[in-house]
Amino acid sequence: MNTGLQLYNTLTRKKELFEPLNAPHVGMYVCGPTVYSDVHLGNCRTFISFDLIFRYLKYSGYKVRYVRNITDAGHLEGDRDEGDDKFAKRAKLEQLEPMEIVQKYTLGFHDVLRMFNTLPPSIEPTATGHIIEQIEMIKEIMNNGYAYESNGTIYFDVEKYSQTYNYTILTNRNLEDMLANTRELGGQNEKRGRLDFALWIKAKPETLMRWASPWGEGFPGWHIECSAMSAKYLGAEFDIHGGGMDLAATHHTNEIAQSEACSHKQPAKYWMHTNMLTVNGTRMSKSAGNGFLPEQLFTGDHELLDKGFSPMTVKFFMLQAHYRSTLDFSNEALDASEKGFKRLMNALSLLDKLTPSESSDFDITPIVDNCVKAMNDDFNSPVVIAELFEASRIINTVYDGKGKISAAELDKLKQLMQDFVYDIFGLKDEETSNIALNSVLDMVIDLRQTAKENKDYATSDKIRLGLQSMGIQLKDSKEGTTWNKA
Structure with missing residues (x-):
């Protein structure tokens, strides 16, 4: 059992070792x-x-x-x-x-x-x-x-x-x-x-x-x-x-x-x-005219929003700030969170595509320890997210063939992401979790592969460029074609 957890106690106005x-x-x-x-x-x-x-x-x-x-x-x-x-x-x-x-x-x-x-x-x-x-x-x-x-x-x-x-x-x-x-x-x-x-x-x-x-x-x-x-x-x-x-x-x-x-x-x-929410530095409230409902945030149907943001993007945005700190909503901050969340989900989609090596250039244990240490420090989710981005960098490095990871370290990496991204943060990939989308992409990739085998390179390039315009990046290798969100 985790015994190092410290909570900030409003009653005493200080952090205390959690003793149930x-x-x-x-x-x-x-x-x-x-x-x-x-x-x-x-x-x-x-x-x-x-x-x-x-x-x-x-x-x-x-x-x-x-x-x-x-x-x-x-x-x-x-x-x-x-x-x-x-x-x-x-x-x-x-x-x-x-x-x-x-x-x-x-x-x-x-x-x-x-x-x-x-x-x-x-x-x-x-x-x-x-x-x-x-x-x-x-x-x-x-x-x-x-x-x-x-x-x-x-x-x-x-x-x-x-x-x-x-x-x-x-x-x-x-x-x-x-x-x-x-x-x-x-x-x-x-x-x-x-x-x-x-x-x-x-x-x-x-x-x-x-x-x-x-x-x-x-x-x-x-x-x-x-x-x-x-x-x-x-x-x-x-x-x-x-x-x-x-x-x-x-x-x-x-x-x-x-x-x-x-x-x-x-x-x-x-x-x-x-702590409270603010919008562009001003406290969020109905009387100030800057308050909006979750549905308005999702659809973008509000004069203060440039566009809508998905529920997971908004949740990720909230987790990037400590729960006791003021959280300021702005289009720029939400855009940055959207990009960060997509980057994290892209890395996660590559995990099962990594091939372990006999040796490893990376040690995952310090990242795991830092995540636990941050959560034990009054649930410091922003620090955990920084560590998860470091884990994402490792995934991308190995996937691009610029680094090696052993089977043991890869298992630690997979467990880290499962524990903190899915089980503790409660995040989910809103796109790749769509079974229908995965099935359609698999079919399109098969059609492109058939076109290449028939030397119909015009059709093959058209499929690749069309998917790229929709934010789907294809990557060909000797093991076959994989995709991730660009």
Whole structure:
């Protein structure tokens, strides 16, 4: 088992040696999407990053229970319990039942992640499927004296909690400054403190999604669902809790408070957060007009895009940046990633065509060691990609007859590419994996070979040049004709 893994822990703001609570088992909880609209690229980056982490933990020998929730209830427009319910608002807009909205956007979310070739989580619970657990947790928090009822709504008492626990442990913010900067909101008179937040919200007459509770009909607050579901499937204490960095200040801060107020235990040992996306140096957002959906990125149907980029190109682009660093989208950067990804896939397509020699000019072990070392250093995928390009250079050198590789080193090379390109990064060749394309090319190559045998060189050259114009390069040798993407 890999024992050298270090994670950056948002809780302590430093890298720490990863020590799972119940080795070799790892419990990981990641805040999933709120399914009232199409998944955005920020979500995609988060889930691609934690897919990488999930895959590498499994590769390292851990048995991982990866829990990623679906938020399908209890999410108001504002983090401070103000505004309309987002699901009800979308349902009215599209003239659908709220659960139709949930179904529609959940399926869309899964479709997008399949295009990025991410693995499904071990468990994907929904908030609406765990109302009982949320009610029971709220009751326990109230019994422990950290929550109170006001007109049928249950609020978490931040001031009372802060007398025993550190409410800002995750962000290191000053509590007094937070109190001073919190604006007055509608319903504030129901709360004892400005930072108090709702665990259970009383249903209004027009509320569509509501459930019975000891305090009357209502629905859960946004934050309580994750605390309840993580505790149910991973226990009061587990290893990793993750999500986008935008969740740390409010959602994850309140999760920690709820969990400690209920069980008197800090829920996760390691807190991990992915960084934000920018477009040409400006933060990506709908209000700025520079936000685009994954489908727009794939088709190029957006005024900021010169063309579309394939899902694997976009995924490769995301993996070229560390998950904790800002990722800037631009046509130039995506073009460069597209070329790099094609170069990597071209090299992979040549692996099975290499003929081993008795001796070797190359030692693959240092490359393997560097890849493992980089992944152990808080999942440093950009460094791994640099090593994979070095491996690609070796493949091309041997294929061109400018270097020799032994059978033992070739086996290491093949295993390296299988492990890191396919199993850990979850990349796939979107072109050569197409069986129909391979079959057609094989047939065309046979037709060209027949033309050459009949000394019909005009037809032979026409086929070669035609394929070249489409990005397919033919290479003739004494063993026959092979092809790769130019």
